[in-house]
Amino acid sequence: MKKLLLLIMSSLMIFSLTASSSNNTINSTVFPKQAAASVTDKDTASSAKTLEDKAANSKGKKILVAYFSHSGNTRRAAEQIHNLVGGDMHEIKTVTAYPTGYDESVEVAKKEKETNARPALSTKVNNMANYDVIFIGYPIWWHTAPMPIYTFLEAYDLSGKTVIPFCTSYSSDIAESMDAIKSLCPNATILEGLTANDANKIEPWLTRLNG
Template identity: 50%
Template sequence: MKKIILILLSFMLVLSTVACTNNSNKSSATGQNKNTSTNVTESGTSNSSTGDKSNSNGSASAKTNEGSKKILIAYFSQTGTTKKAAERIQELTKGDIFEIKTATPYPEDYQKLADATKKEKDENARPKLATKVENMDDYDVIFVGYPIWWHTAPMAIDTFLESYNLSGKTIVPFCTSSSSDIKESMGAINTFGAKANILEGLTANNLNDIEPWLKKIGIIK
């Protein structure tokens, strides 16, 4: 009888030991799962934070591209030729368009127009403008378009450029002319845009030249 009791006690002791061991293993496994879950969460949080920084940097970087800057296409046009070039630039860049108009319109007659504009040039005149950009500070890139008169920009362009603080802005000149190149007409832009970034200009007689030019100077892709 004693032997039977001893055997039963031994058997019960073995069962108790096995049960404790299993519980210990289960507890250990649960602890590992909790740690793994915590690590994933922290890693995810860390990655999310890094992602935010990356997005922030990407956004800041995007603002340095010309495509993200606010663009103004300002132009003076007597016959409508320069206006067509300005409208094509606006179509491609999606910028705001602005017509520079003089308070006193120029004569329609060719000879009278030639005489009036020659007189303005000789006198270094500043014809009064009828239009004004109210929010020039908002723009980063300013296209300035005009016909070439007497181998230079109309004096209305001088008035326009003198009217604003262009420091730090990007100026993009374009013109139309039957005989002159834009380089001849850059005097006013170089003078009044001395503290601006002046990009390569275009004599935009052919509208098909505008898109490749804009790509070349980095305004569009």
């Protein structure tokens, strides 16, 4: 009987040590992965996710998902990324709104690019220094990031941070904007970007980034 009790106690100790070792590995990743809440009540699930976000970010990297969206496509991609990695969200908005009509907005964007404009922003991240990883999302306008992205990235010191671009586009690839992002964040680590037109590609991309 004593031998049986000793065997059970030894098994429990091994299981406990293994679980503890597994939990500690998350700190070495680019950003912490999050487990889905195993509850059915909607309010409880929401509270559980909030707690998971806080716990993951306090143990690993503090994440910001910042995005500029005109039609809503980039916003949807940003929301999906946020749901998968947690952290905080920030919408980049301009003081002067872009026209809602396609042709009109295209002309404004073209003029801003030609004049190397820096549109004034109506939103600001007050605690940028606290973030380790910044996802930056935008539509591709005239084969690069929109000029509000230039305004946003130039407004902060991103030295030592990890910057992860993503975009939405009718035809262009994010590669067309990567030189601009690198020049705007010269002292940051820029990871592989994603053209996030296909929502099914977002999670595999995040998995690759997380190693």
